[in-house]
Amino acid sequence: MVGNFPSNVDALAGMHFSAATAAFQVEGARTAVGRGRSIWDDFVDAPGNIVDGSTAEPGPDSFHRYDEDIALLAGLGVDRYRFSISWSRVIPNAGTDDSVNHAGLDYYDRLVDGLLDAGITPEPTLYHWDLPVALEKDGGWLNSDTAYRFGDYAAVVADRLGDRVRHWYTINEPASTSLQGYALGELAPGHTLLFESLPTVHHQLLAHGIAAPILREHGAVQAAPTFNHSLILPVSESAEDKAAAGLLDAIHNRLFTDPLLLGTYPDLSAFGVEMPIADGDMDLISAPNEVYGFNYYNPTTVRASAGPVPFEMVPTPGAPVTGFGPMWPIRPDTMRDFLIDMAQRYASVLPPIIITENGASFPEPDTTEAEIVDSERIDYLRDHLGAVIDAKAAGVRIDGHTVWSLLDNFEWADGWSQRFGLVHVDMETGTRTPKASYRWYRDLIAAARS
Numbered sequence: 001m002v003g004n005f006p007s008n009v010d011a012l013a014g015m016h017f018s019a020a021t022a023a024f025q026v027e028g029a030r031t032a033v034g035r036g037r038s039i040w041d042d043f044v045d046a047p048g049n050i051v052d053g054s055t056a057e058p059g060p061d062s063f064h065r066y067d068e069d070i071a072l073l074a075g076l077g078v079d080r081y082r083f084s085i086s087w088s089r090v091i092p093n094a095g096t097d098d099s100v101n102h103a104g105l106d107y108y109d110r111l112v113d114g115l116l117d118a119g120i121t122p123e124p125t126l127y128h129w130d131l132p133v134a135l136e137k138d139g140g141w142l143n144s145d146t147a148y149r150f151g152d153y154a155a156v157v158a159d160r161l162g163d164r165v166r167h168w169y170t171i172n173e174p175a176s177t178s179l180q181g182y183a184l185g186e187l188a189p190g191h192t193l194l195f196e197s198l199p200t201v202h203h204q205l206l207a208h209g210i211a212a213p214i215l216r217e218h219g220a221v222q223a224a225p226t227f228n229h230s231l232i233l234p235v236s237e238s239a240e241d242k243a244a245a246g247l248l249d250a251i252h253n254r255l256f257t258d259p260l261l262l263g264t265y266p267d268l269s270a271f272g273v274e275m276p277i278a279d280g281d282m283d284l285i286s287a288p289n290e291v292y293g294f295n296y297y298n299p300t301t302v303r304a305s306a307g308p309v310p311f312e313m314v315p316t317p318g319a320p321v322t323g324f325g326p327m328w329p330i331r332p333d334t335m336r337d338f339l340i341d342m343a344q345r346y347a348s349v350l351p352p353i354i355i356t357e358n359g360a361s362f363p364e365p366d367t368t369e370a371e372i373v374d375s376e377r378i379d380y381l382r383d384h385l386g387a388v389i390d391a392k393a394a395g396v397r398i399d400g401h402t403v404w405s406l407l408d409n410f411e412w413a414d415g416w417s418q419r420f421g422l423v424h425v426d427m428e429t430g431t432r433t434p435k436a437s438y439r440w441y442r443d444l445i446a447a448a449r450s
Contacts, residue, residue, distance in 0.1 A: 004378060005444050006386040011393070012448035016400035017441075019073065019422060020082035020357055022128040022172070024056060025409035027086065029063035033103035036092025038130035039140070040412075043188035054415035054427075060407045061430045063107060068432055070114045072406065072423055076438060077445045080121040082356060082402055083111070084128035084172065087153055094149060095134030105160045112164055124161070125169040125226070126154055126211060129177060129188065129412075136189050141177060141200035144276065147207040154211035162218030169293055169356065170211045173228040174204035175252055187412055194308060195271040201255055202275045208260075209284030226293030226356040227256045230300045231334035235314050240304035244311035248302050257342070259285050261349045270310070291399065292350060295357035296384075298322070299334035322380070323361040323418055330360070330380060336387035336394075343396040352399045358384055359404035361411070361418040367426050372435045377422075381441065403441060407432065 006012075024040050043049050044056060062069055073081050087094060089104035108124070115122045127150065135146050154170070180187040182197035191197065205225070212223040232249040234241035247270060254266045263286035265275055298316075305312040315321075319329035335358075343350060360380040364372055385401065392398055408421035416427050422438040425431070 004382060004440065005447055006382060006389055008389055009444065009447050011389045012385065012401075012444075015398065015448065016079045016354070017445045017448075018078050018080040018082050018123065018400060018402040019076060019406035019441075020402050020404050021062070021069075021406050021409060022084040022125070023086040023089070024128070024130045025405075025411070026060040026062040026069075026407055027089075028056065028058045028061035030057055032063055033089070033107065034092055034101045035086060035104060036088040036094070036101075037133045038086070038088045039133060039136045039188040040130050042133055042136075043190055043413075046190070049190065050413055050415040052415040052417045054410070056410040058430060059410050059416075059427050060425045060432075062407070065430055065432075066107075066111050067114060069406065070111075070118050070120070072432065072434065072438075073115070073120055074118045075434075076406075076422070076442050078120060080123050080167070080400070080402075081115055081406075082123040082125060082169065084125040084130075085157055086130055087127065088130060088132045090156060091132065091153055093134055094132040094153065095138055098152065100156050105157070108157075108161060112161055116164060121167055122165050123167045123169060123222075124157075124165060125172050126150070126157060127170065127207070128172040129181070131189070140189060141182065141203045142197075144203050144206065144278070147203045147210055150207035151210035151214055154214045158215050158218035158220075162215070162220070166220055167222040168215050168220050169224060169226050170208040170215075171204050171225045173226060173295060174201060175228055175256060177204060179252065195273050198251070198255075198268065198271065198273045199276050202259075202277065202281070205256070205259055205285045206281055209281070209287060212287065212289070222290045224289040224291050224293050224351075225256075225260070226295055227253075227260075228295040228297070228357070229253050229338055230296070230298060231331075231338045233299050233301045233316065233334070235301050235303040235317070238304070241302070244302050244304040248300065248311045252300070257346070260289070261346050262286070288349075289351055292353045293356040294339075294353050295404075296335045296338065296355065297358065297360070298328050299331050300327075301329070322376075323363050324414075328360075330383075332380075332383040332387040335384055336390045339387075339391035339396045339398070340394045343391075343394075352397045354400040354402070355388065355398065356400075356402050357404040358401065359420050361420045364408075364419045364424065366416070367428075368424055368433055371433065372424055374435045374437045377435070377437045378440045381437065385444070
């Protein structure tokens with residue numbers, strides 16, 4: 001499919017384009033070359049946690065088929081590839097034994113070299129949710145020691161790859177880890193601590209603050225976290241619903257951005273929690289970053305609640321939805337508005353923004369012998385890139401856009417039931433079949449560069 005681009009696609013000229021994946025979701029090879037267990041191995045193995053009862057094996061099997069992924073990236077014409085490194089593949093028993101698994105690092109060596117040979121800049125993410133189990137048994141992200149262990153892990157990886165890798169992301173979507181993993185039990189490690197989970201926010205931000213200078217000492221020109229944001233909408237204009245929206249905005253958005261950019265947390269008194277801040281922590285967390293990693297999928301609509309959580313998420317009135325249903329509404333205008341608000345709120349302390357994840361899941365068959373014409377995904381990406389263009393026109397500096405995801409992958413607690421990929425993957429055979437959206441994004445990149 002050619003065309004169907006935003007009308008002023010030339011406004012995207014000069015931006016970097018990328019596609020993304022994450023280790024646990026695409027690598028497969030769970031025990032290959034000595035990989036240890038992560039909290040996601042435990043979560044998947046517990047009956048009832050994954051909606052379709054699937055596991056991440058074999059899936060795309062990128063551990064063995066990474067050369068096919070590189071060829072797809074080259075055909076797409078992206079500048080960069082955002083992937084993640086499995087902590088437990090590098091240090092299998094982190095938390096009890098710090099021995100480095102050099103055979104695991106060999107895989108990332110091969111991947112990096114293959115990307116560079118193809119003219120694609122590697123952008124590894126050091127942590128995309130797969131914490132080694134021994135660290136979780138010792139408190140996981142509730143324990144400040146995990147942040148320092150993360151620094152040790154960053155040094156090991158940078159020692160091996162830092163001579164070729166210059167662009168890094170440290171921690172991915174700490175809001176999901178804290179709120180869904182430790183507060184609500186929807187993701188690994190499956191705890192239901194509600195607001196007592198909030199110290200995990202501080203320790204993840206601290207982990208970034210510890211790791212980033214280590215990466216820069218190894219030659220990095222970029223070392224930033226990626227935050228998943230959502231514009232929070234009150235379902236009505238009532239004072240109660242507006243207050244509920246403000247509370248969720250504080251813990252989903254500003255709880256991460258404020259300490260990173262302003263060196264302070266928003267007021268948390270409504271949640272009865274104090275952050276476990278040690279001397280020097282905030283200086284590490286708020287040290288300037290080269291870019292701001294920004295993940296965006298959808299807004300969130302809330303109403304006031306009298307329960308232990310003072311807000312309740314509800315469908316967004318009048319909005320179409322993705323394959324995830326009513327809690328994943330499609331409102332590209334909210335991405336534009338969030339970006340503009342960020343630029344106004346944080347002004348000169350906001351570094352250039354990279355859209356590090358943006359995409360949508362829609363129902364698709366498990367197998368196919370022909371190209372899937374995923375028109376809804378194309379429309380989603382077109383309209384969100386239009387929102388990027390509008391935000392840029394309003395003065396927001398946005399230097400890159402990344403599609404989530406290159407491949408259909410293991411979608412965490414939703415297993416194989418949700419497909420985000422530009423490329424269809426048969427999860428039994430690993431066969432890769434580019435969708436219409438693959439050709440569309442390829443042609444959009446070419447149009448933006450022409």
